[in-house]
Amino acid sequence: MIWKEGMSLIANTPQPPYYAVLFTSVRTNGEDVEYERTAQHMAELAVDQPGYLGIESARGADGLGITLSYWESEASIRRWQQHVEHLQAQADGRAKWYERYQLRVCRVERAVAFEVAE
Amino acid sequence: MIWKEGMSLIANTPQPPYYAVLFTSVRTNGEDVEYERTAQHMAELAVDQPGYLGIESARGADGLGITLSYWESEASIRRWQQHVEHLQAQADGRAKWYERYQLRVCRVERAVAFEVAE
Numbered sequence: 528m529i530w531k532e533g534m535s536l537i538a539n540t541p542q543p544p545y546y547a548v549l550f551t552s553v554r555t556n557g558e559d560v561e562y563e564r565t566a567q568h569m570a571e572l573a574v575d576q577p578g579y580l581g582i583e584s585a586r587g588a589d590g591l592g593i594t595l596s597y598w599e600s601e602a603s604i605r606r607w608q609q610h611v612e613h614l615q616a617q618a619d620g621r622a623k624w625y626e627r628y629q630l631r632v633c634r635v636e637r638a639v640a641f642e643v644a645e
Numbered sequence: 646m647i648w649k650e651g652m653s654l655i656a657n658t659p660q661p662p663y664y665a666v667l668f669t670s671v672r673t674n675g676e677d678v679e680y681e682r683t684a685q686h687m688a689e690l691a692v693d694q695p696g697y698l699g700i701e702s703a704r705g706a707d708g709l710g711i712t713l714s715y716w717e718s719e720a721s722i723r724r725w726q727q728h729v730e731h732l733q734a735q736a737d738g739r740a741k742w743y744e745r746y747q748l749r750v751c752r753v754e755r756a757v758a759f760e761v762a763e
Binding site: 592631633 | 670
């Protein structure tokens, strides 16, 4: 995922409770251009959805990727999962881009933030 | 984190409900040896804790790291957070290794797995 200036790496989420989608994936070997373009477009589209709170994403050298997205409610997650462009991306993901994945939906109950004092 | 043979990249978690700790971090610039050793030791120690279900971890080229650990209950998470060696690692993390982090505890309510057919 390509991060634009102004996107913070750690999502600035509100006080719990809120919801999170945990998407852990292993990519297939293959062309990355279409995948990267779609991942970028989905991240941009997600920002505009009702109930969106933020996103965090990392893919390690070993190929494991983790994307966490945060939402106000389960209803906002279900709505995003049914978005027509997102449905197409999910189908492409299963057909071409992912060797395997695990998607977990959860309710965030408590949170602690830490930042080094300037 | 160094993955040993036999560790799977995606955690093989049971049917929900269960709990997850979402640890998202940005590292300080600095010596990595002690950090890597401690991270590895914590991952090995976690496996032996009551209620431990699995771990997933990725750090991207942009420096954002995400570690997800899975647990049977909130009680097992609280116990692990109070483990004496883990408390020391947390203190070292704040003093030396992390620029900032966000730790979220949540209840996994539903999960979907996908794997390419052989």
